[in-house]
Amino acid sequence: MKKRFSRKREREAVDVDITSLLDILTILLVFLLKSYNASDLKLDLQKGLEMADSDSKHMTRFAPVVQINKEAKVFLNNKEIGRLPASGEMPALTAKLKEEKAKTEESNRTKKQQYNAELVNLVFDKDMDYAIVQRVMHDSALAGYSQFKFIVKGNY
Amino acid sequence: MKVGRKLKKPEKLNLVPILDSVFIFIFFLLMSAQFVDVYEIGSSLPMTKEAKHETQEKDPLNLTLEITKEQIVVKTGLRQPRSRSFASTQTKEMKDYLTELKRTYPKENTMILKADPKVPFQKLVTVIDSTQAPKDSKEKLFEQIVFDNSGVNK
Numbered sequence: 001m002k003k004r005f006s007r008k009r010e011r012e013a014v015d016v017d018i019t020s021l022l023d024i025l026t027i028l029l030v031f032l033l034k035s036y037n038a039s040d041l042k043l044d045l046q047k048g049l050e051m052a053d054s055d056s057k058h059m060t061r062f063a064p065v066v067q068i069n070k071e072a073k074v075f076l077n078n079k080e081i082g083r084l085p086a087s088g089e090m091p092a093l094t095a096k097l098k099e100e101k102a103k104t105e106e107s108n109r110t111k112k113q114q115y116n117a118e119l120v121n122l123v124f125d126k127d128m129d130y131a132i133v134q135r136v137m138h139d140s141a142l143a144g145y146s147q148f149k150f151i152v153k154g155n156y
Numbered sequence: 157m158k159v160g161r162k163l164k165k166p167e168k169l170n171l172v173p174i175l176d177s178v179f180i181f182i183f184f185l186l187m188s189a190q191f192v193d194v195y196e197i198g199s200s201l202p203m204t205k206e207a208k209h210e211t212q213e214k215d216p217l218n219l220t221l222e223i224t225k226e227q228i229v230v231k232t233g234l235r236q237p238r239s240r241s242f243a244s245t246q247t248k249e250m251k252d253y254l255t256e257l258k259r260t261y262p263k264e265n266t267m268i269l270k271a272d273p274k275v276p277f278q279k280l281v282t283v284i285d286s287t288q289a290p291k292d293s294k295e296k297l298f299e300q301i302v303f304d305n306s307g308v309n310k
Contacts, residue, residue: 018171018175022171022175025175025178025179025182028182029178029181029182029185032182032185032186032189033185035189035190035191035193036185036188036189037188037189037190037193037194039190039194041194042190043190043192043194045192051192051194052277052278052281053278053281054195054197054281054282054284054285055285055288056195056196056197056285056288057195058195058196058197058198059195059196060194060195060196061196121196124277125277126276126277126278126281127276127277127278128276128277129273129274129275129276129277130271130272130273130274130275130276130277130280131273131274133277133280134273134303134305137199137303138305146200147198147199147200148198148199148200149196149197149198149199150196150197150198150199150281151194151195151196152194152195152196152197152281153192153193153194153195154193154194154195
């Protein structure tokens with residue numbers, strides 16, 4: 001009996017046309033480079049919070065982030081602290097901010113990377129009354145923060 | 157006699173290393189991508205400093221913006237206070253007025269903001285925007301913002 005596959009046919013290497021793949025990659029690369037943000041602040045926006053639109057071009061910097069949503073819930077670095085009281089101060093926020101400030105100062109003493117311990121980032125819902133903004137700034141000032149940065153959405 | 161010429165096949169470029177690096181680059185960009193452009197507007201607590209005993213001939217600017225839901229009042233001057241009101245929608249006119257003030261007081265960059273407690277945050281941001289550098293210009297207006305929490309006198 002003859003061997004059926006006695007001779008192997010020499011196969012030519014298959015040419016895959018990758019031009020279209022390269023086109024897609026280039027477009028993706030350009031899009032990602034265009035939307036790249038060099039800021040060291042990573043912001044996870046809380047539910048029920050719509051940022052205000054602004055023409056500002058100042059890049060955000062790393063600092064504690066206080067977010068207040070439509071329901072007046074307060075978040076510090078994405079952790080819920082509680083609801084803002086109807087009036088007066090919020091001691092829980094001041095206490096947590098003091099802890100954050102102490103942490104930043106400690107890190108500045110021990111690590112090479114230095115952060116501004118006076119700076120706090122504030123994110124408010126765009127429909128929030130100025131009265132609440134005022135109160136949160138007051139609580140932050142009580143914790144020792146003297147520089148407030150309002151985080152806004154660029155409208156370009 | 158004809159000389160047989162061998163046709164050389166064009167050599168193919170080895171794109172594998174560049175594709176590898178492009179993939180790694182894309183992965184890095186995808187991981188660090190933030191699809192919402194976020195920026196900041198700064199404000200500081202007012203600081204006190206010892207005043208130098210200088211007799212200023214020119215009346216200091218002392219720019220104060222009083223913001224209510226309906227209007228924005230721009231107040232200037234200490235010795236001779238002046239004020240000008242703008243409707244909430246007249247942000248362009250207000251910007252022109254502030255640009256004019258900046259030309260008269262080029263060294264001034266501080267602005268005091270007094271807002272009504274009921275003013276929404278978006279409105280405040282829009283007013284602040286109109287007191288900063290115009291969109292397509294390097295010229296800066298009043299970048300230093302100080303909040304006055306004493307409120308607006310209606």
